[in-house]
Amino acid sequence: MGRPEDIRQAILDYASKGAKTKFYFKDMLVGVKKTIPDTNVSEVKNMASEMVREGVLELFSTGSSTLYGLKGRGISVEKSGDTGG
Amino acid sequence: MKKYNTPLIDDLEKGPWPSFVTEMKKAAKNNEMANDAVGHLEKCYSTKLGYWKHGGIVGVLGYGGGVIGRYSELGEEFPGVAHFHTVRLNHPSAWFYTTKALREVMGIWDKYGSGLTNVHGSTGDMILLGCKTDALEPLFAEYSSRGWDLGGSGSALRTPSCCVGPARCEWANYDTLDICYNLTQEFQDELHRPSFNYKFKFKFSGCACDCVASIARADMSFIGTWKGDIKIDQAEVKNYAKTMDINAEIVNMCPTQCMSYDGKELKINDGECNRCMHCITRMTKALKPGGERGATICIGSKAPIVVGSLLSWVIIPFIKLEPPYTELKDLIRKIWDWWSDNSKPRERIGELIEVKGMRSFLEAIGVAPQPQQIKEPRRDPFMFYTDEDIAKFKANEAEEKKTGKYRF
Numbered sequence: 001m002g003r004p005e006d007i008r009q010a011i012l013d014y015a016s017k018g019a020k021t022k023f024y025f026k027d028m029l030v031g032v033k034k035t036i037p038d039t040n041v042s043e044v045k046n047m048a049s050e051m052v053r054e055g056v057l058e059l060f061s062t063g064s065s066t067l068y069g070l071k072g073r074g075i076s077v078e079k080s081g082d083t084g085g
Numbered sequence: 086m087k088k089y090n091t092p093l094i095d096d097l098e099k100g101p102w103p104s105f106v107t108e109m110k111k112a113a114k115n116n117e118m119a120n121d122a123v124g125h126l127e128k129c130y131s132t133k134l135g136y137w138k139h140g141g142i143v144g145v146l147g148y149g150g151g152v153i154g155r156y157s158e159l160g161e162e163f164p165g166v167a168h169f170h171t172v173r174l175n176h177p178s179a180w181f182y183t184t185k186a187l188r189e190v191m192g193i194w195d196k197y198g199s200g201l202t203n204v205h206g207s208t209g210d211m212i213l214l215g216c217k218t219d220a221l222e223p224l225f226a227e228y229s230s231r232g233w234d235l236g237g238s239g240s241a242l243r244t245p246s247c248c249v250g251p252a253r254c255e256w257a258n259y260d261t262l263d264i265c266y267n268l269t270q271e272f273q274d275e276l277h278r279p280s281f282n283y284k285f286k287f288k289f290s291g292c293a294c295d296c297v298a299s300i301a302r303a304d305m306s307f308i309g310t311w312k313g314d315i316k317i318d319q320a321e322v323k324n325y326a327k328t329m330d331i332n333a334e335i336v337n338m339c340p341t342q343c344m345s346y347d348g349k350e351l352k353i354n355d356g357e358c359n360r361c362m363h364c365i366t367r368m369t370k371a372l373k374p375g376g377e378r379g380a381t382i383c384i385g386s387k388a389p390i391v392v393g394s395l396l397s398w399v400i401i402p403f404i405k406l407e408p409p410y411t412e413l414k415d416l417i418r419k420i421w422d423w424w425s426d427n428s429k430p431r432e433r434i435g436e437l438i439e440v441k442g443m444r445s446f447l448e449a450i451g452v453a454p455q456p457q458q459i460k461e462p463r464r465d466p467f468m469f470y471t472d473e474d475i476a477k478f479k480a481n482e483a484e485e486k487k488t489g490k491y492r493f
Contacts, residue, residue: 049149061153064238066238066239066279
């Protein structure tokens, strides 16, 4: 179990320093686990949801799949080859 | 309101069928967004180009899905479609609406959006087509204040859907409506806060007629079935024989050839029956499912978005589906854990099972291998053997070859 403030910081680090400005939840989880190996999916998910509500993170959806991103980092609208099903 | 000249799409109004162009034009009379959508469509047809941008950061507070961003490159020429987001509204179980509820949905939608809908999208939701970004929050606030909710989209649990079940159908082997509603309530977090690697769908069919096509469209398909003999009313069979060639239309069409009819009596070898429903649906008064009722759970179907299409594969041959569905909910969570831990982004569970094997999947979810899980004859016996079993077999084989006892 990771402490909430440590998980928050690990998510922030991943979102702000990674090469990709939009990333899948799974990639973020792997990134967070590098810093806090004993954290679990629901802890990261709950913290990420809270950070979305606070406006720190934002969700990018193609309709078919969803990516996370740090608010304001990268582009906010883009083309996708997805069908949106 | 600008009047668009639309010779190309007018062509789609000809012929005996209903036309979406006619419906769009009706909406366009009272709505600027719908009017621009008509002009935009004509432009797409005339230039043979699509101008839609797909996806984006739009949604309502606290939700990670239910809204899909759509933008047009031609926002200046057609301002009404510059933002034209799709909103998914969670449909009631089996799409039972009262006219009052439909008027409520449309009243709110006409106030905030284009008035255009897709009833229903392939996932099942009521699809509201064309909402501006700044109208999303007030639209959602008004819907939610009246008990409506958004559906699922993105890497999340999608809005569960079910057939009409016991509400209108005598063949339902479990209460599809209740389980659909119950699991929708149970998994609200998974529906509204995307944290899966890709989409996940439940679909509930009360029998093997599979009216919601769960076998082909759901990551987890629930198909009603029964344990026991088909009940035969021989007097009704005789009545059917007056208007029907029972041997040609029923007996010879049986996929397992488990039926016979000598002109007097219909016999079924129930041990060989695979409960396909063909005979029951053709002789509704004469045949009925008998015995214990429940469902078969299958896993892994999908349409060919990333890689090819798959049909669902049996994992639980028979389960009684009754509230509060505790055993089922535990199973679902185990399935999600294994899928989350092992899949790549945008990999469906069916694809992952193809990669990792049914054996690993069954071990992870704690379900014993059973003959009914074999997908095709002579193909899947590997699932009954562990890695240790195979190592032991190979060691034995090597030993036999060394000692000259090897016989194959």
